Amino acid sequence: MIFADPPPxxxxxxxxxxxxxxxxxFRSQTPYPIPEGLSRNIxxxxxxxxxxxxxxxxxxxxxxxxxxxxxxxxxxxxxxxxLKGIAMVELHHLHLLGQCIMQLGLLPTFGYYQGxxxxxxxxxxxxxxxxxxxxxxxxxxxxxxxIEYYQSAIGRISDEQVTALxxxxxxxxxxxxxxxxxxREK
Numbered sequence: 001m002i003f004a005d006p007p008p009x010x011x012x013x014x015x016x017x018x019x020x021x022x023x024x025x026f027r028s029q030t031p032y033p034i035p036e037g038l039s040r041n042i043x044x045x046x047x048x049x050x051x052x053x054x055x056x057x058x059x060x061x062x063x064x065x066x067x068x069x070x071x072x073x074x075x076x077x078x079x080x081x082x083l084k085g086i087a088m089v090e091l092h093h094l095h096l097l098g099q100c101i102m103q104l105g106l107l108p109t110f111g112y113y114q115g116x117x118x119x120x121x122x123x124x125x126x127x128x129x130x131x132x133x134x135x136x137x138x139x140x141x142x143x144x145x146x147i148e149y150y151q152s153a154i155g156r157i158s159d160e161q162v163t164a165l166x167x168x169x170x171x172x173x174x175x176x177x178x179x180x181x182x183x184r185e186k
Contacts, residue, residue, distance in 0.1 A: 025175070026082070026085035026086050026088065026089045026172075026175070026176070026179065027089045027092075027171075027172045027175060028168070028171035028172050028174075028175050030168060030171060032092075032096060032165065032168050033161065033164040033165050033168055034096070034099075034165070035099075035100055035103065035159075035161035035162055035164075035165055036103075036161070037103075038100065038103035038104055038159065038161060038162065039104075039159075040104060040105040041104050041105065041159070042104065042105050042106060044104050044157050044159060044162060045100075045101045045104035045105055045106040046106070046112075046113045047153050047156055047157060048097050048100055048101050048104070048153070048162070049101055049106060049108070049111070049112045049113060050112045050113070050149070050153075051097055051146075051149055051150065051153060052094060052097045052098060052101060052108060052112070053108075053109070053110045053111060053112055053121040054112035054119075054121070054125075055125040056125075056142065056145045056146065056149065057112070057121070057125075058090050058091075058093045058094040058097060058146075059094060059110060059121055060121070060125040060126060061087070061090045061142055061146065062087050062090045062091055062094065063123065063125075063126045064126050064127060064128075064138075064139075064142065065083045065084070065086050065087035065090060065139070066083075066084070066087050067126060067128065068080075068083050068128075068129065068135045068138075068139070069081075069083035069084040069087065071128075071130075071135070072132055072135060075132070076132045078183065078186075079132055079135065079136070079183055082179055082180070082183060083135070083139070086139075086176050086179065086180075089172050089176070093169050093172065096165060096169070100162055100165065104162075127142075133184070136180050136183055136184045137184075139176075139180050140177055140180050140181065140184075143173045143174075143176045143177045143180070144177070146173050147170055147173045147174065150166045150167075150169060150170050150173070151170070153166055154166050154167065
């Protein structure tokens with residue numbers, strides 16, 4: 001297993017615009033463990049597929065954060081910037097999970113499994129809040145659900161490389177909650 005940080009020129013390209021730079025780190029500073037040479041395990045891949053693109057998934061979170069970033073941009077620019085920064089970290093999570101899913105033997109398609117039945121991701125999973133306070137509360141709830149799912153997945157996956165990545169992703173989700181709680185206090 002190797003450890004790596006996301007490439008700043010791609011993951012955080014939006015911070016090149018000084019008007020968007022907040023000085024906030026939207027992720028834990030711990031390097032991401034990158035699983036390598038995983039053995040084929042379809043059961044593990046399906047567990048990760050749910051975190052990748054089910055109703056409460058990284059894919060849904062990205063869409064939700066981007067929508068709320070756009071919706072709050074005029075009236076709450078600091079909130080909008082934070083949501084955009086968090087979305088970029090969630091995008092990196094999506095990429096890391098997709099890489100694991102591939103190594104474990106499935107294609108990282110935008111769908112998930114309910115038992116043995118395949119279901120597709122759809123935009124109906126995105127929840128919309130209308131006011132900044134609602135956006136923050138919904139975002140915190142989304143992060144808590146993600147942490148709960150990742151903890152459950154860790155209990156069902158015995159591959160140390162995969163669980164190390166999931167623990168690391170949880171660190172980011174906890175960081176997002178701290179950021180959102182700080183914005184709630186303002």
